[in-house]
Amino acid sequence: MTETATLVGRPVHRIGFGAMQLPGKGVFGPPRDRDAALAVLRRAIELGVNHIDTAQYYGPDVSNELIHAALHPYPDDLVLVTKVGGDRDDKGGWIGAQRPEQLRAGVEANLRSLQIERIDAVNLRRMDEHTEGADESNDQHVPLADQLAELVALRDEGKIGGIGLSTVDVDQLREGLDYTDIVCVQNAYNLRQRDDQPVFDLCRERGIPYVPYFPLGSAFGVSVHVTQDDAVKSVAQRLGVTATQVGLAWLLAQSDNVLLIPGTSSVEHLEENLGAGDVTLDDEALAELG
Numbered sequence: 001m002t003e004t005a006t007l008v009g010r011p012v013h014r015i016g017f018g019a020m021q022l023p024g025k026g027v028f029g030p031p032r033d034r035d036a037a038l039a040v041l042r043r044a045i046e047l048g049v050n051h052i053d054t055a056q057y058y059g060p061d062v063s064n065e066l067i068h069a070a071l072h073p074y075p076d077d078l079v080l081v082t083k084v085g086g087d088r089d090d091k092g093g094w095i096g097a098q099r100p101e102q103l104r105a106g107v108e109a110n111l112r113s114l115q116i117e118r119i120d121a122v123n124l125r126r127m128d129e130h131t132e133g134a135d136e137s138n139d140q141h142v143p144l145a146d147q148l149a150e151l152v153a154l155r156d157e158g159k160i161g162g163i164g165l166s167t168v169d170v171d172q173l174r175e176g177l178d179y180t181d182i183v184c185v186q187n188a189y190n191l192r193q194r195d196d197q198p199v200f201d202l203c204r205e206r207g208i209p210y211v212p213y214f215p216l217g218s219a220f221g222v223s224v225h226v227t228q229d230d231a232v233k234s235v236a237q238r239l240g241v242t243a244t245q246v247g248l249a250w251l252l253a254q255s256d257n258v259l260l261i262p263g264t265s266s267v268e269h270l271e272e273n274l275g276a277g278d279v280t281l282d283d284e285a286l287a288e289l290g
């Protein structure tokens, strides 16, 4: 297993698990095979995973319910991280839930479905991309400070351990840091999608855990999946490892504050992804990957 890092003051392995691939297609509804989904979670813990990322709106309620069914009572060393700020419509569409009272309801819904009194960390998932161009009167245009005030209140009440930010730009991250402690940042970033570099660099400079989502390229085709990338495949072949291991090892090599949460619905892929912790990319590989 990988070396450890610190998240919300707790030691975690640098490779954790993202629970977004566990529900049905489109992260909506139950999994195709419930036993297989439970097996992935149990195997993750067996292999030393102690950082799981989830959201009540995965399913909705499916990822959290599976985590509860597979793992409760939770291991003492497990750091559970969720996110608020989003919701789903009847057809599975992604919608914002950005208003302070919606953030509070989101935290409460996570506590209920995970059956815990306090969650280790909550990422405020900004949904600016869903409100872009919308009328200013749209009630999902909420100042960051108003949102953070609600999360700070929830932290003061003991319902959340730490506050993270997700899908923020560098100005929003600076604003957040001026407002309160930020325990992690979760933004999209991988070998072939590096437009978040300014936020990545600020997190490195400030020693804030940076937890890239879509580390392999996502299940949605958002960027090229590492398994489809020629340079990644060539390095993998030369080193005798797999393409996903190269993609994840590349992320780990970027900076010590990077923590990974690759998502999978398969035990085989989980085992492969965790194996990335043992892969060292030599200079030639790093140069080839660009």
Ligand SMILES: NC(=O)c1ccc[n+]([C@@H]2O[C@H](COP(=O)([O-])OP(=O)(O)OC[C@H]3O[C@@H](n4cnc5c(N)ncnc54)[C@H](OP(=O)(O)O)[C@@H]3O)[C@@H](O)[C@H]2O)c1
Pocket (backbone or CB within 6 Å): 017, 018, 019, 020, 021, 053, 054, 083, 123, 125, 166, 167, 186, 187, 212, 213, 214, 215, 216, 217, 218, 219, 220, 227, 244, 261, 262, 263, 264, 265, 266, 268, 269, 270, 272, 273
């Ligand atoms: N904050 C946010 O807004 C946000 C947004 C998105 C995601 N996240 C979090 O970030 C985590 C990671 O992102 P992600 O799951 O969306 O994308 P990802 O980890 O980049 O990629 C997941 C995709 O890769 C496949 N995959 C995984 N391991 C593989 C392997 N060893 N070989 C081949 N294919 C493999 C998965 O399919 P299989 O199921 O078949 O393995 C799935 O299609 C999520 O699980 C979620 O917890 C957060």
